[in-house]
Structures are given as structure tokens and as C-alpha cells.
Amino acid sequence: MASLKPKQVEGRNIENMIGVTEVPLGLAGPLKIKTRNYSLPLATTEGALVASINRGCKATRLAGxxxxKVEEVGxxxxxxxxxxxxxxxxxLVAWLDQHFNHLKRLASAKEKHLKLxxxxxxxxxxxxxxxxxxxxQEAMGMNMVTMATDAISREIKKKLGIDCVALSGxxxxxxxxxxxxxxxxxxxxxxxxxxLPRKVVRLVLKTTPEKIVEVVYRKQLLGSVVSGSMGANGHYANIVAALFLATGQDMAHVVEGSLGITxxxxxxxxxxxxDPSEVESALYFSVYLPDVMVGTVGGGTHLPSQQKxxxxxxxxNKKGDAVRLAEVVGGAVLAGELSLTAALASGDLARAHQRLGRGKK
Known part of the structure; x- marks a missing residue:
């Protein structure tokens, strides 16, 4: 049953292992970011998702x-x-400020690939x-961060006699x-x-720029306010989950990756x-994800399928690979969000799921 040997994962990724759960792996793209083309590995059980992201990739590729842009927060x-x-x-707060360099050394001594x-x-x-x-660096890093914070908390107890009630508060x-x-x-x-040029929106996405703008306003933005949603988007979680599962990320961080604004x-x-004077009304489309926790080393990234x-x-594990993975996440989310929004604008969402998500030929 298992395609993984227990020795590969026990003590690192799993306890009491009884087998391996398989999830279909699809391919979308290529997605062009800057001058580079990426083929996107997507693990999902949701029919129509890979096809939708693939369509979004095609539309953005034809647009240029x-x-x-990625900003490293930490x-x-x-x-x-x-x-x-x-x-x-x-x-306590004053002591932390005064001894910050000492705490930086303490953290780095505990985990050499980490910097406070x-x-x-x-x-x-x-x-x-x-x-x-x-x-x-290139790791998502929560294990390292936890160990370093534990060392800092023990130092606070030692120097100030102040107890850490919970390492995660x-x-x-x-x-x-x-x-x-x-x-x-x-x-x-x-x-x-x-x-996106109007022609690309019409031929690939089967709708118009105006209709997409209308859907984004009334669904992603206004609809999110009405519902009290924390994210003003259509389905970031779908794309984030598919990429995370395929590349060995921590799946629980999908909830953070689902935050964002379209x-x-x-x-x-x-x-x-x-003729510079000849212009058309094109579609500007953007996504913003404030909380993307990814890495290319550590966690599940060492597993054979995820490595591939x-x-x-x-x-x-090259320098900058974690940033490049975050770029891929952003580009893929844009492609998937664009295609879903277009399907809603054209009235094709239900038909697409009927054809691709119901097991019917």
C-alpha cells in the first residue's frame, strides 16, 4: 500500500504510520513570471481546478x-x-530591547540557519x-523558530525570573x-x-473586462464585507492548497495563504x-497575499514526490528559492483567481463543474 518506507518519515513527518494517502497530481501552465516559464504541479481532488488554473495561465501568458513582487517579513x-x-x-520589554543583540546570538547558536x-x-x-x-532562509522554519524562541524564553526566566506561560500565545x-x-x-x-488585452479576455476567458470588474466588486470585495470574510478573494485557498500539497508545505498554513485581496x-x-494614440480598454487584474508561509527545504519538502x-x-536549496516559490504561489493564485472570476462573469462555472467535476465523459 505504502509508496513511502517508514524509515523515510518516522521521527520526522509522522508517528504510528499505517500507510500513505494518495492524491491526484495534475499539471497547469506554463505560467510566465518575468522571463521564466513554470509548469505548475497541483495536487487536488477538486475536478475543474487544474483546468481552470491552466486557462488562467494561458490568458496571462498571451497577455505577456x-x-x-515578494517582501520577506519573516x-x-x-x-x-x-x-x-x-x-x-x-x-521585560526594556530588557528585550537592551539585550536584543544577545538574544540574536542566542537564537543563531541554537539554529545556525536562523536569524532573529x-x-x-x-x-x-x-x-x-x-x-x-x-x-x-530557504526553510519555512517553524521548527527552528520554536526551538530558538524556547531558548530565548529560558534566558528570560534565568535573567528576570519571569515565567513563559505558553511558547505560543x-x-x-x-x-x-x-x-x-x-x-x-x-x-x-x-x-x-x-x-490583459480585451481580445485575450474575450477569446480565452469568454467574457469582457467590464464583467470581470463587476464580479470582483460585487463578489470578492463587497460580498466579503457583507459576509464578514477576512479575505476579499474568490478561492485563494484552492490554489494554495494544491501547490502546498504538491511541494511538501505545511498544509495547515493554507488558512494563512487564503488571506488576501483581489x-x-x-x-x-x-x-x-x-500609433501611441490608439488605445483600448484592457483589464488590470491583481492579487495580494500578505501571509505566505513557504520553504524549499525542511518539513515535507524532502519526500520523493514533493522533491520532484x-x-x-x-x-x-539554492539561495532565494523560497522567494521564488512564493512568486510561483502568487502567480498561480492570480491565474486561478482570474479564471474563476471569468467563469462567474460568463455564467460558465456550473457547466465547467458539471463537465469536469462529476466523473461524466
Missing amino acids: TVTV ATRGPVFKVKDLAQAEK VAFQPQVVGRSVYVRFVFDT NFCVDKKGSWLNFVGGRGKKVWAEVV TAEITPRKVARS ALKMLGLG
Whole structure:
């Protein structure tokens, strides 16, 4: 039954192993980001998803390229400390500031591929929450971050006599949707955008720029406000989950990757280089993901299938590969979000799922 031997994963990825769960793996693309083409490995059980992302990739490719920007925020761990009063809380925060370089050395001594870059305190009564921010290089890094934060917490106990009540005080905020991560970011912030000619929207996406803009406004934006949704998007989680599963990411971080905002606008576009005055109304489409937790080493990235998926993307343990993976996530989310929105705008969503998601030939 198992395609993995217990010795490959026990003590690292699983306990009490009884077998392996298989999920279909599909391919979409190529997705063009800057000057590079990526074939996207996508693991999913949702019919029509791979086809939809593939269509979005085609549309963006015909438009030229997807522009992606990544900002490294850092992995975070936020322990909570119990203090006697506000005076002791102030003392703790001041001590952290005064001894920050010492704590940086302590963290790096515990985990050589990790660097403490910042801390953010929050005092609430007799509780002090401290959000430690780390550069984890090519790893997603939560194991490293946890070990380093534990060492820091023990140092605080040793020097100040202040107890750490919980190594994670929900101030990280790990594996939960939160406004703190939405506003401040976590892991990596990712932006992606594309301008699509009207002809591409009509021929590939079977709709118009105006209809897509209308759907984004009334569904992704206004609909999210009405429903109290934390993310103003259509289905980031679908694409994030498929890529995460294929490449060995922590699946619980999909909830963070599902956060984000989709925007669409009508924008002028030059039709011919020979005549700058000749313009058309094209579609500007963008996605923003403030909380992308990814890595190309560690976790499940060492598993054989996941290694092959990463190699398919040209990624491994080279410097900058984690950023490049985040770029792929952003571009893929844009492609999938664009195609879904177009299907809604054209009235084809139900028909697509009837044809591709019901097991009927």
C-alpha cells in the first residue's frame, strides 16, 4: 500500500504510520513570471481546478507576463509571559530591547540557519505577548523558530525570573486567520498583477473586462464585507492548497495563504506601437497575499514526490528559492483567481463543474 518506507518519515513527518494517502497530481501552465516559464504541479481532488488554473495561465501568458513582487517579513513565534504588574511588564520589554543583540546570538547558536530580526511586544494586564520575527532562509522554519524562541524564553526566566506561560500565545499568529497577519504580514507578502488585452479576455476567458470588474466588486470585495470574510478573494485557498500539497508545505498554513485581496480595473492599453494614440480598454487584474508561509527545504519538502515537484519548478536549496516559490504561489493564485472570476462573469462555472467535476465523459 505504502509508496513511502517508514524509515523515510518516522521521527520526522509522522508517528504510528499505517500507510500513505494518495492524491491526484495534475499539471497547469506554463505560467510566465518575468522571463521564466513554470509548469505548475497541483495536487487536488477538486475536478475543474487544474483546468481552470491552466486557462488562467494561458490568458496571462498571451497577455505577456505576470509581474510578481515578494517582501520577506519573516516567520514568527509569539510566546506569552506572566508578570506581576505593569512595572514588571515594562521591565521585560526594556530588557528585550537592551539585550536584543544577545538574544540574536542566542537564537543563531541554537539554529545556525536562523536569524532573529525583530520583536513586537504587546502588554495586556499581567500578560506580555512578544512576537519574535526570524529570517529562516530557504526553510519555512517553524521548527527552528520554536526551538530558538524556547531558548530565548529560558534566558528570560534565568535573567528576570519571569515565567513563559505558553511558547505560543496565539500572537504568532500560526495556522489561524488573523488581522495581525493580514495587516503586518507573516512569512512573505506577495503581490501579482497582469494587464490583459480585451481580445485575450474575450477569446480565452469568454467574457469582457467590464464583467470581470463587476464580479470582483460585487463578489470578492463587497460580498466579503457583507459576509464578514477576512479575505476579499474568490478561492485563494484552492490554489494554495494544491501547490502546498504538491511541494511538501505545511498544509495547515493554507488558512494563512487564503488571506488576501483581489482587485480588477479597466485600464487603457496601447494597441499598436506605431500609433501611441490608439488605445483600448484592457483589464488590470491583481492579487495580494500578505501571509505566505513557504520553504524549499525542511518539513515535507524532502519526500520523493514533493522533491520532484520542486525540481519541476527549478527549486531546491539554492539561495532565494523560497522567494521564488512564493512568486510561483502568487502567480498561480492570480491565474486561478482570474479564471474563476471569468467563469462567474460568463455564467460558465456550473457547466465547467458539471463537465469536469462529476466523473461524466
